[in-house]
Amino acid sequence: MKLSIAGTSVLAAAISLSAPPALPALLKQSSARSVPAKQKARLFSPLDLGLLEGADRDQWQKPEEIMDALKIAEGSVVADLGAAGGWFTVRLARRVGSHGLVYAEDIQPLMIEAIKRRVQRENLTNVRTVLGTTKDSRLPRGLDAVLIVGTYHEMEDPVTMLQNAADSLKPQGLIGVVDYLPGAGGPGPDPDQRVDQETVVRGATAANLQVISRETIPPFMFMLVLGKAPAARGSR
Numbered sequence: 001m002k003l004s005i006a007g008t009s010v011l012a013a014a015i016s017l018s019a020p021p022a023l024p025a026l027l028k029q030s031s032a033r034s035v036p037a038k039q040k041a042r043l044f045s046p047l048d049l050g051l052l053e054g055a056d057r058d059q060w061q062k063p064e065e066i067m068d069a070l071k072i073a074e075g076s077v078v079a080d081l082g083a084a085g086g087w088f089t090v091r092l093a094r095r096v097g098s099h100g101l102v103y104a105e106d107i108q109p110l111m112i113e114a115i116k117r118r119v120q121r122e123n124l125t126n127v128r129t130v131l132g133t134t135k136d137s138r139l140p141r142g143l144d145a146v147l148i149v150g151t152y153h154e155m156e157d158p159v160t161m162l163q164n165a166a167d168s169l170k171p172q173g174l175i176g177v178v179d180y181l182p183g184a185g186g187p188g189p190d191p192d193q194r195v196d197q198e199t200v201v202r203g204a205t206a207a208n209l210q211v212i213s214r215e216t217i218p219p220f221m222f223m224l225v226l227g228k229a230p231a232a233r234g235s236r
Contacts, residue, residue, distance in 0.1 A: 060220055061088075061217075061221070065215075066176060067095050069215055069225055070174045070176045071145065071174060072092065072096065073096070074096060074100065075100045076095070076144040076145065077096070078092055078096060078100070078101075078144055078145045078146065078147065079102070079103040079139050079143055079145075080092055080103070080104045081146055081147065081151070081165060082107075082149070082150075083111065084106060084111055085118060089104040089115060089118075089119075089127060090118065090124060090127075093127050094124075100126055101126050101127075102126060102127045103127075103143070105131075105132045105138070106129075107131070107132050107134060112129045134156040134157065135157060136164060142168075143168045143169050143170065144174075146165040146168060146169065146176070147175075147176045148176065152177055152195050152203075153179065153194060153195040158203045159206045159207050162206075163208070166209055172227070173227070174226065174227055176226075177204075177226065178222070178223045179222060180221055181221060197214065197222055204224070204226050208229050209229060210226065210229045211225070
């Protein structure tokens with residue numbers, strides 16, 4: 001999830017919320033080796049994680065509706081792809097319960113550290129972190145659902161990442177791509193950074209996925225629910 005709001009007071013809150021001591025120094029040391037140079041400007045900074053914690057986010061993000069659309073229930077095994085600081089991860093963990101499991105994936109090591117601290121702070125035992133790469137999410141097989149919230153436009157190779165996600169799914173598993181509607185206003189990245197639904201659909205088709213449904217999450221977001229094409233289902 002990516003927001004474009006800025007402010008020194010919010011940035012200070014972000015550091016105290018989810019950054020380890022001396023995070024700026026760690027960021028300088030690790031950012032160069034965590035992602036390709038051309039991706040640095042596009043990735044959401046761990047220093048800004050506090051921007052994702054607005055008190056009204058549950059209202060406009062509508063996590064319960066998103067999880068319902070992906071048929072996530074008690075006992076489900078799911079993944080949060082591009083989990084950032086884990087805002088959605090913890091909601092998935094509460095939904096799947098003690099008999100379910102959530103894999104929180106991100107390609108930035110500092111995000112993984114932030115998720116680990118959050119999970120520990122909230123006493124969640126059903127979350128596993130996964131440090132992926134720009135080419136491989138490294139998710140395990142047998143997932144019921146993969147959720148991709150606000151990160152599609154940051155992916156270096158979205159078709160490959162969708163294929164990775166599909167390979168991780170059970171035959172009837174679902175992928176949810178949730179992103180911001182075109183235009184300005186509200187939370188989210190700058191207008192020229194946003195991805196439209198048809199771009200996601202083309203990526204899904206190239207990854208041998210089919211669109212199961214298109215959802216609107218007013219006022220700011222859309223959701224595409226994707227599933228394996230029939231031939232891909234039969235091959236597993």
